[in-house]
Amino acid sequence: MTWLLKTWGAYVRLTTRFPVVATLTPFVPVVALWTLVAQLQLFPKAFFPSPLDVWRSFLDLTWKGILPDYLQDSVVRLAFGAAWGMALGIPLGLLIGMNRLAYRALWPVLLFLQAIGDIAWLPILVIWFGYGLVTMTFVIVYTVLFPVVLNTVLGVRSVPPVLQRAAQSLGAGRWSVVWEVVLPGALPNIITGLRNGLGYGWRALIAAEIIVGTSGIGFLMFDARRAGSVVEIFLGMIILGVLWYIVDSWVLAPIERATGQRWGLVTR
């Protein structure tokens, strides 16, 4: 038993020195099982490639420059859409959260529009804007917007009114109250909204690329289906997962650690 404990201890020390180990270890059995199923040839090789085949395809497409180009296209589209979604969503959420009239006027419309899913807009968007960047940006902005707005409203509502009173009695005007109290108080919820929005946006982007795209990861996968290349479909799926993990752990999690968790508003 002691060797088990020692191994565990060594693993814990390893993960504290290299956190990436803790991220990768859970995938070891997944990849092992995948390799085993592929090696046993339970399915025809053309339908179920092994990890090694996918890795070779990754190197090949990277070498040819197709993958980097497509990846860049997808990421830029997402970033562009997310930036607009935030730029529109946060002020709109603040307005609806703080102003009764705005809430009454806009909330029902917002819920109505939220129900029309992102992809449900594609038919009409394709007719209006054609197969291009405008259509795709619209879909992503639309998808990111709602989670950001709804969570911002929730965040604004969750700021204790006494904090606004405190700021006012220290001489804060209307805009100072928004900037110094309402916005930071709502920030943990805004980040949650952004996290959901980006997650949905990422999926919507892939869907949009499949339907209207001429490049991007979604297009890569759909194009591979036409060519009957299962390897590339697998590759596309893996890239989606990896990319999302990177966005979440390199962009969103650090923001959360520096704000809500630091202030004691969110427990770890």
Place this chain on the structure above:
Amino acid sequence: MKSLTLTKLSKTYFDPYSGTRVEAIHDVSFEVAAGEFVSVVGPSGCGKTTILNMIAGFLPHSGGEILVGGKPVKGPGPDRGVVFQSFALFPWKTVLDYVAFGPKMRGIARAERERIAREYLAIAGLSEAVGRFPSELSGGMQQRVGVVRALANDPDVLLMDEPFASVDAQTRMTLQEELTRIWAQKRSTVLFITHDVGEAVFLADRVVVLSKGRVLEEIAVALPRPRKWDDVNKDPEFQRLSAHVLEKVRAA
């Protein structure tokens, strides 16, 4: 430093369930002279917090007049500093930034407002805590910051709404002694709301007893300053005054 005058102050609410008007405050008149410390004491529901909220400008008053230094109150403003029962600290500001917030709103440059904040924090013995966030402070320290924040903005009148009600008994006594000490240095005009009779008498120059939205009695407290609980507790005058106020509050 200015005086605070309430004249025939009243507050009526409309109760939408019963469809009637409810009178919470009737004809309350009293004055806090410039540099005077006045406690308002009364049982739960007597309207003391409502009065404070109207003076602070958080609630509109229905009738009468509130004057600070002779000028009528219209909405919240930095001339009336408020210390809240729930502390009301901003979780996202460090102690230093928080105490410097009032001066910042007055447009004072960073170096100067941080100097002011450090000076006031030093008076309250909080120099160690400047870089910490509220969630990293004990309840007693949080309310010290709450008091310091209000004082650092140099208000004409300081309004305190049961500020020590949610800290433990030992810390409360320490905070009360500290408050009298700091007040002796700064001599601000203070209106202190509490339901604790001992606290009301210990701190104040004058105690206003409130009952069902009316002033029942005003009692002058002529105990010597600086006041320490160890001495004040044994003082027969303190015991007599406390017993008298308690009797009034219980009859209220």
